[in-house]
Amino acid sequence: MPERPTGRRDPYALKLAKASVNETQDAQGWRQAMENAFKNYMLTIPHRIEMGTYGPATREKAPKDRFGVLNKKTG
Numbered sequence: 584m585p586e587r588p589t590g591r592r593d594p595y596a597l598k599l600a601k602a603s604v605n606e607t608q609d610a611q612g613w614r615q616a617m618e619n620a621f622k623n624y625m626l627t628i629p630h631r632i633e634m635g636t637y638g639p640a641t642r643e644k645a646p647k648d649r650f651g652v653l654n655k656k657t658g
Contacts, residue, residue: 608614631637634652641649 628637635641636649636652
């Protein structure tokens with residue numbers, strides 16, 4: 584049987600395959616790892632705002648100016 588593009592495959596079979604992959608990743612701790620990574624990322628936001636590398640005012644700056652502060656040596 585020739586291969587068909589994903590868009591032409593049986594939608595029910597695709598949903599079952601996706602569910603199987605998701606359940607396998609959950610069993611391996613994928614969901615917990617993603618939640619922890621997101622929590623850690625969210626904890627960096629106040630620090631990044633303080634450093635001037637995050638937020639609406641920062642987006643108006645050029646990336647070179649925005650991240651130049653990261654290369655400065657601190658006290």
